[in-house]
Amino acid sequence: MTDDDWDLVHRVHLRGSFLTTRAAWEHFKEQNYGRIVMTSSPSGIYGNFGQANYSSGICSTTSWICQHTELITCDFAAKLGLLSLAKTMAVEGAKYNIKCNTIVPVAASRMTEELFPEELKEKFNPKYVAPMVAFLSHESCPVSGEAFEAAAGFYGQYRWQRSKGKVFAQPDAVTPEDISNSWDALTDMSEASSPSSMQGDQCPLISGLLLPLLTLTITSTHFYRSHDDSTWTAELRWQQQQQLIDH
Numbered sequence: 247m248t249d250d251d252w253d254l255v256h257r258v259h260l261r262g263s264f265l266t267t268r269a270a271w272e273h274f275k276e277q278n279y280g281r282i283v284m285t286s287s288p289s290g291i292y293g294n295f296g297q298a299n300y301s302s303g304i305c306s307t308t309s310w311i312c313q314h315t316e317l318i319t320c321d322f323a324a325k326l327g328l329l330s331l332a333k334t335m336a337v338e339g340a341k342y343n344i345k346c347n348t349i350v351p352v353a354a355s356r357m358t359e360e361l362f363p364e365e366l367k368e369k370f371n372p373k374y375v376a377p378m379v380a381f382l383s384h385e386s387c388p389v390s391g392e393a394f395e396a397a398a399g400f401y402g403q404y405r406w407q408r409s410k411g412k413v414f415a416q417p418d419a420v421t422p423e424d425i426s427n428s429w430d431a432l433t434d435m436s437e438a439s440s441p442s443s444m445q446g447d448q449c450p451l452i453s454g455l456l457l458p459l460l461t462l463t464i465t466s467t468h469f470y471r472s473h474d475d476s477t478w479t480a481e482l483r484w485q486q487q488q489q490l491i492d493h
Contacts, residue, residue, distance in 0.1 A: 260327045267335060271344075280344035281383045284332040286393065287350060291326065291404065329393055336391030337443075345390035347382045350404065351375040352397035369398045377401075391442070408447070410437040 267282060274280025328348060335346035353372040354362045362370060378396040381387060393404040412431045414420045425432070441447040 256327075260331075263328055263331065267331075274339065274344045275342045278343050279385070280339065280342070281385075281387065282332070282335060282339075282344070282346040283379055283382045284328040284346065284348040285351065286326065286329050286348050288352060291329075291350060332393075333391050340390065345382075345387055347387070347390060348393040349375065349378055349382065350393055350395045352395070374399050405440045405442070407435065407438045407440050409433055409435050410439070 263284060270280065270282070332346045332348045335344070338344075339346060351372070352370060353375055354367040354370040355372060359367065375396040378394055378401055382394070395402050395404065409432060412428050414424065439446075
């Protein structure tokens with residue numbers, strides 16, 4: 247793959263969706279309303295042989311420009327770069343009633359017509375993706391920042407999952423061998439979580455890092471119980487740390 251192969255795909259598709267969204271954004275903010283639908287694909291979710299440029303950057307944007315009146319569609323195919331852009335637009339648009347979601351369609355199009363047997367082309371007609379797009383573009387859409395698959399009458403939602411993992415008490419001493427020896431614990435998905443935001447991702451990590459500090463603080467409280475001022479200070483530190491974990 248040449249530099250031009252990479253740049254042209256990203257310039258048309260990923261940058262194209264950015265420019266389309268930016269053009270609509272101020273109108274959305276002024277009217278305190280907006281709906282954006284990005285278009286990704288299984289190539290972006292799972293990867294696909296020979297499509298490093300396509301899977302990482304191609305996109306499509308469907309935006310409500312005026313409430314209930316005009317739907318603007320810019321057809322670029324879309325991949326995982328668009329999913330990340332949509333997530334950020336959902337966060338930034340929340341206070342302006344701007345919702346941004348992503349569809350992951352599978353359909354028989356000019357680009358994929360050689361991949362589908364003739365008898366399946368009608369079953370994977372692009373029109374079967376339209377109901378999901380219409381709903382996500384409607385004012386009643388209840389979610390933002392999410393990804394939904396649409397294909398041949400099937401509709402479903404994607405989500406990220408993260409294993410419970412393991413916190414090493416002394417991160418500066420962790421070695422590649424420690425990672426190898428703990429591999430089963432790091433990759434065990436039996437207690438997986440599905441964080442949907444930066445806060446949801448980082449709070450459990452911060453809590454895990456602070457738990458040893460809480461133990462030390464409680465110990466110091468008992469140790470200084472005969473000194474009123476020191477005891478009060480230690481208890482206050484514990485309350486502040488506990489409040490951080492609770493939130």
